[in-house]
Amino acid sequence: MSITDTATAAPARARPSTAADYLALLKPRVMSLVIFTACAGYAAAPSDLGPVLGFAAILSIAVGAGAAGALNMWFDADIDAKMRRTRVRPVPSGRVRAEEALGFGVAMAILSVLLMALAAGALPAALLAFTIVFYAVIYTMWLKRSTPHNIVIGGLAGALPPTIAWAAATGTVSADPLLLTAIIFMWTPPHFWALALYQRGDYAAAGVPMLPVTHGAKATRTQILAYSLALAPLGLAPALTGLGGWVYAAVAAFGGLMFVVLALRVARSRAGDEEHAGDPDLYAVRRGARAARDLFAFSILYLFILFGALLAEHAAGAYVPLTLF
Amino acid sequence: MDTKTLTDEEQSARKRRSVAIALALAGFVGLVFLVTIARLGASVLERPL
Numbered sequence: 061m062s063i064t065d066t067a068t069a070a071p072a073r074a075r076p077s078t079a080a081d082y083l084a085l086l087k088p089r090v091m092s093l094v095i096f097t098a099c100a101g102y103a104a105a106p107s108d109l110g111p112v113l114g115f116a117a118i119l120s121i122a123v124g125a126g127a128a129g130a131l132n133m134w135f136d137a138d139i140d141a142k143m144r145r146t147r148v149r150p151v152p153s154g155r156v157r158a159e160e161a162l163g164f165g166v167a168m169a170i171l172s173v174l175l176m177a178l179a180a181g182a183l184p185a186a187l188l189a190f191t192i193v194f195y196a197v198i199y200t201m202w203l204k205r206s207t208p209h210n211i212v213i214g215g216l217a218g219a220l221p222p223t224i225a226w227a228a229a230t231g232t233v234s235a236d237p238l239l240l241t242a243i244i245f246m247w248t249p250p251h252f253w254a255l256a257l258y259q260r261g262d263y264a265a266a267g268v269p270m271l272p273v274t275h276g277a278k279a280t281r282t283q284i285l286a287y288s289l290a291l292a293p294l295g296l297a298p299a300l301t302g303l304g305g306w307v308y309a310a311v312a313a314f315g316g317l318m319f320v321v322l323a324l325r326v327a328r329s330r331a332g333d334e335e336h337a338g339d340p341d342l343y344a345v346r347r348g349a350r351a352a353r354d355l356f357a358f359s360i361l362y363l364f365i366l367f368g369a370l371l372a373e374h375a376a377g378a379y380v381p382l383t384l385f
Numbered sequence: 386m387d388t389k390t391l392t393d394e395e396q397s398a399r400k401r402r403s404v405a406i407a408l409a410l411a412g413f414v415g416l417v418f419l420v421t422i423a424r425l426g427a428s429v430l431e432r433p434l
Contacts, residue, residue, distance in 0.1 A: 076398030079405035112423040116416060171413065179420045 081155045085133055085164060086126025094125040094221045097244060100367035101222025101237055103375040104303055105229035113179045117228035120176035121221050123168050124188045130165030131196035134158050142266040180228035187224045191217050208271040215248030236303045246291040247363055250284045250323060254356035257332035258349035277332030288323035292316030295366060304370060305379040311369040315362045322358050325351040
């Protein structure tokens with residue numbers, strides 16, 4: 061599939077584009093998680109830029125993430141048109157032309173990096189530019205269509221916002237923000253593979269080599285458990301370095317335990333063994349796949365409470381250092 | 386040259402979109418102004434006239 065093929069795969073415009081269509085190009089739900097993790101990284105940093113520059117830095121990360129989403133929707137219009145979850149997106153549904161999504165994405169990407177450079181300096185701007193290029197080019201144009209490790213490696217783009225925000229606040233990058241990035245990086249595969257287990261038919265129809273399509277459901281369930289077993293202790297690590305206090309430690313311990321329990325349920329289930337492409341309801345989940353659906357839902361909550369705990373400790377004064385000895 | 390007459394719905398959508406773009410641009414300009422002031426502080430006024 062060439063870039064030209066992709067750009068011409070979009071249907072004719074169904075109706076005039078609206079501002080809401082362009083907002084949808086920015087993937088607002090993904091953007092909200094990016095903003096949340098970036099705010100946690102920013103709040104946890106030992107220094108800050110003040111309200112105006114801090115707001116500009118977080119806005120830059122949000123817009124940069126949205127720009128990457130718009131570029132993804134431009135390039136993936138052919139795939140999105142084949143999947144029930146994504147066929148309502150602005151480009152495959154004909155509400156925005158592919159070339160308009162491309163122009164919008166490029167413009168937003170440039171503006172976000174420039175604003176970050178102006179507000180917080182070269183390092184966070186360079187990290188933001190790297191993240192956008194990594195998601196739009198490395199993940200979207202290359203990994204997604206070529207390897208079942210697509211979301212493992214590509215997950216780096218979604219994992220970097222706390223480090224970018226930390227770099228904006230301090231001007232440097234240290235082990236602590238990289239730990240937060242590592243947590244999101246390790247969280248991404250079980251999160252997406254749980255979804256892919258009960259959306260397997262959709263991915264197969266679109267020709268996306270997700271792990272359940274290429275290696276089968278059983279291998280995917282095993283991989284989910286392996287990543288979850290690595291994620292749970294990794295989630296606790298910020299409490300040991302002093303980045304997280306008691307609140308964070310409690311949340312990470314409980315959340316990590318729940319994550320592993322749910323991953324164990326998935327491993328012992330038959331999730332993904334049956335094709336679900338013919339289900340009329342997108343979110344209809346067959347009995348065998350409920351464990352995967354539960355893990356997918358909890359994985360979102362897990363990341364939310366983990367970074368929420370960091371925010372509560374550093375932005376709302378709930379930090380009580382964890383002194384074990 | 387081919388011309389196309391827009392329907393009322395298309396004209397209305399174009400107007401709404403133009404207003405949204407104008408607001409976004411104005412917001413961006415305002416933010417760059419505030420960022421400049423925050424970065425440079427009062428020294429932004431210390432320049433040869």
